[in-house]
Amino acid sequence: MTEEKKESAIKKQRKLINCGIILFSMLVGFAYLLMNNCSDNSSKSFESLGTGEMGRLVSEGGGTITLAIDKEALKEMIKTVLAKDRPGFNELYYAGKIFYVDSNTRVNVIDRAVGLSRVRILEGPQKDNAGWCDYKDVVK
Numbered sequence: 179m180t181e182e183k184k185e186s187a188i189k190k191q192r193k194l195i196n197c198g199i200i201l202f203s204m205l206v207g208f209a210y211l212l213m214n215n216c217s218d219n220s221s222k223s224f225e226s227l228g229t230g231e232m233g234r235l236v237s238e239g240g241g242t243i244t245l246a247i248d249k250e251a252l253k254e255m256i257k258t259v260l261a262k263d264r265p266g267f268n269e270l271y272y273a274g275k276i277f278y279v280d281s282n283t284r285v286n287v288i289d290r291a292v293g294l295s296r297v298r299i300l301e302g303p304q305k306d307n308a309g310w311c312d313y314k315d316v317v318k
Contacts, residue, residue: 200257200260200261226313227287227295227313227316227317227318228287228290229287229288229289229290230286230287230288231286231287231318232284232285232286232287232300233284233285233286233287233297233316233317233318234282234283234284234285234316234317234318235279235280235281235282235283235285235297235311235315235316236281236282236315236316236317237281237315239281240281241280241281242278242279242280242281243278243279243280243281243283243311243315244276244277244278244311245276245277245278245279245297245307245309245310245311246270246275246276246309246310246311247274247275247276247277247307247308247309247310248275248310249291249294249310251270251275251276251310252294252310254266254270254275255267255270255275255276258270276309277304277307277309278304279299279302279304279309280302283299283300283301283302283304284299284300284301285297285298285299285300285316286298286300287316288308290313291310293312293313294310294311294312294313295310295311295312295313295315295316296308296309296310297309297311297316
């Protein structure tokens with residue numbers, strides 16, 4: 179085997195290992211989120227809203243909430259956050275795949291998935307847009 183082929187094989191192995199580490203980290207992160215979502219006994223009063231219910235988007239910090247236009251964009255957003263890839267996150271924003279909504283904005287829950295809510299924005303600059311967020315960000 180030539181030196182070039184050996185280096186190429188080593189690079190491929192490193193890429194596979196890195197991908198495995200990233201996927202494992204994501205799975206651990208999702209498991210952690212799901213466990214916390216299912217067994218949260220915090221003092222914050224929380225009641226999950228069902229499809230068709232009106233509520234408000236609320237951020238613990240009181241600033242903004244980031245929503246993704248679809249589940250694929252949400253996956254991409256989570257990857258950039260886990261990788262601390264700020265340029266990648268900004269790329270999603272400028273491509274229109276994610277957007278920001280002010281805390282306390284009125285919404286209608288239009289779909290649900292495990293740990294997620296899809297909401298229609300009812301007021302403000304993003305009025306009538308829809309996006310996916312953590313279901314805990316939506317309160318009565």
